[in-house]
Amino acid sequence: MNTGVTVALIQHAGDGSAADVWARIEEGLAQARAQGADLAVLQELHNGPYFCQWENAAEFARAEPIPGPSTERLGALARELDLVIVGSLFERRASGLYHNTAVVFERDGRLIGRYRKMHIPDDPGYYEKYYFTPGDLGFTPIATSAGRLGVLVCWDQWYPEAARLMTLAGADMLIYPTAIGFDPRDDEAERARQKEAWELVQRGHAVANGIPVVAVNRCGHEPDPSEATPGIAFWGGSFVCGPQGEWWARASDTPCVLTAPIATHRVEQTRRVWPFLRDRRIDAYADLQKRYRD
Template identity: 60%
Template sequence: MKTALIQQKYHVTKEATIQKSVQMINEAKEKGAELVVLQELHQGPYFCQYENTAFFDMSDDFKKDTKFWSEIAKEYSVVLVASLFEKRAPGIYHNTAVVFDNDGTVRGKYRKMHIPDDPGFYEKFYFTPGDTGFEPIETSIGKLGVLVCWDQWYPEAARIMALKGAEILIYPTAIGWFDEDSEDEKKRQLEAWITIQRGHAVANGLPVVCVNRVGFEDDESGCLSGIRFWGNSFAAGPQGEILVLASNDKEEVLIVDINKKRTEDVRRIWPFFRDRRIDAYSDILKRYCD
């Protein structure tokens, strides 16, 4: 399965950013991509750096945006993973990944389940936690286990997707550094981020695709200086091996061949699913084990 990872920055306006995205999708198609993955909230800025009720207006175009990306998926005949700001009802908004098949059909959507609330990442102000559960989305190229950004730190989410038959784990992402952090701290954060997702690949015998944004985006509230998104989009195989890795500062179209058959091969030699002690895991459902 030839897969394209579209690593992109924000181009000042939604229109210019979308135009660049479409150019990169065209490039991916010319290179033979069957699956194209865009980054988290790829149409605009990462607006969650501070709290501003005006940003909720960005969700008003959810239906229009869904129609547009449906047409793009059909035009380029690719399975497309988009990441959009969904207005579900007055006062209820979601960070939603929408999956389009190569004929433009909406095959499913995933509403981000784990919502962070940290300096520069005030997502709890904007997003209601998802209620779609961890359900793989069936497409013409297979079952996609789509999760979003902060979900990537939780092994439970990856495991449930795998147990339900996902053939690949996909994480549209927006994560970066603060320039004030030391170089050692930046290195630790990046290495932890890559390591945890490689761990999901290993623990579940599945390929993993993670697409992050790049570029510096100001915190216009002045509370912080802004976020420098660290890129490093990558794909890993079912033993955690890095298949492709992007830079930390450039827009790129990465193409990788995902061999889904390797999941069966790896699970035969590393039978983690066989040896799970499902009779002994009830404590995982507790908030904390005193």
């Protein structure tokens, strides 16, 4: 991995028109470059609202092919700003076949890789199984001028297997575009537990694998289109942590561009002291391929 890489996390609200949201994206990317970023990461499904709060066939109209209009636009921005960009799109692969897909662009604007979300939730407010087919591209880092990016998406962040497999494939950092927040009906104690668990599990991936973690979340309240619930209060809280889970940068719950240098030398230092990869008992892990050990 190149040394001296600075990452920017673009955290914004998803409400308003498509033009409004794209203006936020473009402004955030320009600000990221002005702050010295080499790599910019956008939040999950950044082109608009988090439409998975309900099941409605009309929402499939939001999907687009890859390559397509959004990849052309992001590629042009990557080229103009001299940035590596990680985006997150609703991919129309074929009629009736859709994915939640991350895309990666090199500084020259080329679309150089994609990752299709592997773990798909189906919970109140997060009805993603209605829209997305599970990914079929596996856990393969994408090589860029900013390093080998282990790109995963939101619900993937709760699974240590995904983080481990990206690490074993040579990722220099783990990157999670995300859309997660509170049910406004939850009390303050429950909200705190959920947010702390979200941070803790990802910091655990950093520690267990000796690798930096970048998590980019949306912010702001988005109503439930069905009006069956009060909607979701996305908590923001985007962050970057180091290979011992140490905080390198943390955002609040408001729109921002959060930048942080990626201290690449810390990976080697940490893995020498905590050689978890060396001491893995790969001969004893066959049961991980089972749903449950009865």
